[in-house]
Amino acid sequence: EPEVTQTPSHQVTQMGQEVILRCVPISNHLYFYWYRQILGQKVEFLVSFYNNEISEKSEIFDDQFSVERPDGSNFTLKIRSTKLEDSAMYFCASSQTWGGSNQPQHFGDGTRLSIL
């Protein structure tokens, strides 16, 4: 069964540095998402992306965050100047159609981001 793959599995970064988290969504999927899960807390929506633009974002997704689909396969999340509170597990997801339809989102295994 096709999978969403995320790299790296664990990223350790100094506070203030930029970090890029990478995802390869399922190949025939058109909608892409990032979520994060701070340790011990619920999974929270960050952003959704379709047709090379952001379709929806949460209040967490402020100006330090950006997303990009640089080629036909990768989907990246960039955090420009990391803060301690950005430490979390970041999940990428993809779906064939938009999230409010009857096609579920498939998740990757996540990237654990640790900010020192």
Add this chain to the structure above:
Amino acid sequence: AQSVTQPDIHITVSEGASLELRCNYSYGATPYLFWYVQSPGQGLQLLLKYFSGDTLVQGIKGFEAEFKRSQSSFNLRKPSVHWSDAAEYFCAVAGRGANNLFFGTGTRLTVIP
């Protein structure tokens, strides 16, 4: 706005016993409902989903869930738990027309021999 409540933070059951994990949602209409499972160090795996039709939905690994509109609930059940079912379980809701999932805080399941 949508929200999801999972009232049980941690549940312990014996292997072979039945299981029910509770989920209540808040949404103005009938949402799309999901259960995901997260094993330690792993991502979120979809167990089952409800979109419409039969309110009892079957999922993978022997799980089922029942949508009860009158109670705004979507409880997950399994008749006989296996040790490999130990994991964190998340209920999620998507509003029809929305583009994102809202997750509950999760229920951690421990299975004892």
